[in-house]
Amino acid sequence: MSPLSFRLVVMSPLSFRLVVMSWLLSLGLSSQLLSEMYGSLQSPNFPEAYPSETELCWNISVPDGFQIKLYFSHFDLEPSYLCEYDYVKVQAEAEVLGLFCGKEDTDTEVVPAQQVISSPRNSLSIQFCSDFSNEERFSGFMAHYSAVDVDECSERSDEDLLCDHFCHNYIGGYYCSCRYGYVLHSDNRTCRVECSGAVFRERAGVLSSVDFPGPYPKSSDCWYRIEVDLGFRLRLQFDPSFDVEDHPDISCPYDYVKVKAGSSEFGPFCGDQSPGLIQTDSNIVTVHFLSDNSGENHGWRLSYTATGSQCPAPEAPPNALMTPVQSEYSFKDHVLFTCEPGFRLLQNGESLDHFQIDCQADGLWSSRPPQCQKT
Numbered sequence: 001m002s003p004l005s006f007r008l009v010v011m012s013p014l015s016f017r018l019v020v021m022s023w024l025l026s027l028g029l030s031s032q033l034l035s036e037m038y039g040s041l042q043s044p045n046f047p048e049a050y051p052s053e054t055e056l057c058w059n060i061s062v063p064d065g066f067q068i069k070l071y072f073s074h075f076d077l078e079p080s081y082l083c084e085y086d087y088v089k090v091q092a093e094a095e096v097l098g099l100f101c102g103k104e105d106t107d108t109e110v111v112p113a114q115q116v117i118s119s120p121r122n123s124l125s126i127q128f129c130s131d132f133s134n135e136e137r138f139s140g141f142m143a144h145y146s147a148v149d150v151d152e153c154s155e156r157s158d159e160d161l162l163c164d165h166f167c168h169n170y171i172g173g174y175y176c177s178c179r180y181g182y183v184l185h186s187d188n189r190t191c192r193v194e195c196s197g198a199v200f201r202e203r204a205g206v207l208s209s210v211d212f213p214g215p216y217p218k219s220s221d222c223w224y225r226i227e228v229d230l231g232f233r234l235r236l237q238f239d240p241s242f243d244v245e246d247h248p249d250i251s252c253p254y255d256y257v258k259v260k261a262g263s264s265e266f267g268p269f270c271g272d273q274s275p276g277l278i279q280t281d282s283n284i285v286t287v288h289f290l291s292d293n294s295g296e297n298h299g300w301r302l303s304y305t306a307t308g309s310q311c312p313a314p315e316a317p318p319n320a321l322m323t324p325v326q327s328e329y330s331f332k333d334h335v336l337f338t339c340e341p342g343f344r345l346l347q348n349g350e351s352l353d354h355f356q357i358d359c360q361a362d363g364l365w366s367s368r369p370p371q372c373q374k375t
């Protein structure tokens, strides 16, 4: 066990396990684990000549959020065609970052010289191999490594890890934040909105996805309720401009709009085809809009109107005057009857100046028209 490994033993149970593992490995594979934030490694007997028939491996592992920078302060190995005799190989996750031998660069040999080798992630392995001879007494190598912070905000390699709005780098990690009005989702990267709870009570109105026609927020679950007086029926008209993330084969697996009216359901809707006009039989409609954690789509907008039940056009009895005269009458419309001069108005045997009937929620008039009798 090397002095470096021995120092690790007192650190933590995890380090202890790793050291034991590396010690066991070293019995067969001569492999050593380096898990400090910085350190050095060297060929056996350095700065004396390295032994022949030797294979050694150093595995450097640092915490997530760091990468490893490695450089060689000394390098002197036997030169050979494509480094087939003695060599140092630097690898990260099965990718070879460097294969070195010799004392200086030639057509077929590469030395690390001044270059700093960076691991893509938080691990790096260095392998040293010597063949059966070292007659010229090459002195081997000395290398140093250090863990450096990964600036996740500027690297932006993995789209799934990107912050939706703002990214803040710190040493050993990063965090995301959101624009005003948005809240960070529990995935810690997408920004959602609080968009539920609104109740629309006017007889006509407009509702849309948040920020329409800008891209709608991710990871959001929005419930909109339209509620008008009993007897009205809600009619929804979606704008032709409609853009909700879809899938070519599966029906709306990511984002969708659904409309619920009484026992009827419409949707789910997604894609770029507007749902158009939806006539419901209900005075209460719920619009549900769900978005997942990715995609940039422009969303939707709809305008709604409440129409009352239709009553049949009443017929004015002889010698009666009726106002207003319309082609259609619907819920909450009134009609007022009076009689021509020389006639009196009679309703249920009562003599009145005028008489009003109302179009009711069920599409029937509140009463029959009155009679006009000659005085």
Ligand SMILES: [Ca+2]
Binding pocket: 052, 078, 085, 086, 130, 131, 132, 133, 134
């Ligand atoms: Ca050799």
Ligand SMILES: [Ca+2]
Binding pocket: 065, 149, 150, 151, 152, 169, 170, 171, 172, 173, 174
């Ligand atoms: Ca960082």
Ligand SMILES: [Ca+2]
Binding pocket: 245, 254, 255, 291, 292, 293, 294, 295, 296
């Ligand atoms: Ca989406």
